[in-house]
Amino acid sequence: MSSVPELEAPPSRRGEAWFRSHLDGRVLADLRWLGNQYQIMVFRLPERVSVADLCCTEDARLARLRADRLVNEHFPHDCDAAGCAPWMQYSEA
Secondary structure, eight states: OOOSOOOOOOOOOTTOEEEEEETTTTEEEEEEEOSSSEEEEEEETTTTEEEEEEEEOSOHHHHHHHHHHHHHHHSOOOTTSTTSOOOEEGGGO
C-alpha cells in the first residue's frame, strides 16, 4: 500500500471559453481553451472585425488580464468604468 495520497485530477477545461465586452459593447475579448493554453481574440463590434489574435498562459486569470491589456493596446480606456462588462464563461451567458 502506498503512503502517497491520491491526487485529484485537474478539472477538464475542454470547451472552456470566456468573453468580456468593452466600451459599451463595441469591443469583444474572447478566450478559448486550446488544450494547453488560451487563445485571445479581440473583435470590434458589431461588424465582428478581428483586431488581435494571440495565445498565452494556461492560467485563466492571467489570460483574462492579458486579454484586457491587449484590448487596451488597441482601444485605450479604463476597464473599471461602467462601459465594460465582467468576464463571463460562455456556458454562464
